[in-house]
Amino acid sequence: MLNILKEKLKAYILINNPELLIRQEGDLITSTYLEVKVSQVMPLVLRLLSEDKPAYIIEELALNEMTAVLKPSRYNYLLELLETEFQQDFEKFREIGVLRYEVLNLMECCSETFEVFDFSEANEGNRFLRYAVIGKVHEYLN
Incomplete structure (x- = not known):
């Protein structure tokens, strides 16, 4: 689930906020940024998992949470x-x-x-x- 969320966030950023990738200046920093953002939504993910929510719902809600501060583009x-x-x-x-x-x-x-x-x-x-x-x-x- 962690890798899926990181990939979805990265794809979102590539399309909607490419300036972040330029500001991040490199793969290591970008990877760290993605890990931090995903770790911040893990309580939500764990709660939804405990409620037996489907994976696609969890991914969508987590992505919405991670990208809230990036909107609008x-x-x-x-x-x-x-x-x-x-x-x-x-x-x-x-x-x-x-x-x-x-x-x-x-x-x-x-x-x-x-x-x-x-x-x-x-x-x-x-x-x-x-x-x-x-x-x-x-x-x-x-």
């Missing part, structure tokens, strides 16, 4: 924004193979804006946040 927010609001740049980045790199750069560029608006699941749809981020992305691209 700034990376996916910017990826979607770039694709819908800056289609030509999105396609250009995708075609030349630098889309992930550029979205990670945009995350750095927009970090202050995300902080000012206290980016969270509650305000992810805030149009003023979106306008502010669009402005930052426009500055970055020009």
Whole structure:
């Protein structure tokens, strides 16, 4: 179960929070991060096992718990924004193979804006946040 949870968390991070892998700077630190996160949900896992919950339910609940602080994904927010609001740049980045790199750069560029608006699941749809981020992305691209 431990290895399954580590793999699921790593897969989630690769898709939704790739900046964490860059910040972690290496396999040893990444492995340690995954182990810490999994160990934090072990009480939940053990309780659910004692309640004879199916493995897929345990895995889903544990993954939700481990990723709660990672949501919403700034990376996916910017990826979607770039694709819908800056289609030509999105396609250009995708075609030349630098889309992930550029979205990670945009995350750095927009970090202050995300902080000012206290980016969270509650305000992810805030149009003023979106306008502010669009402005930052426009500055970055020009």
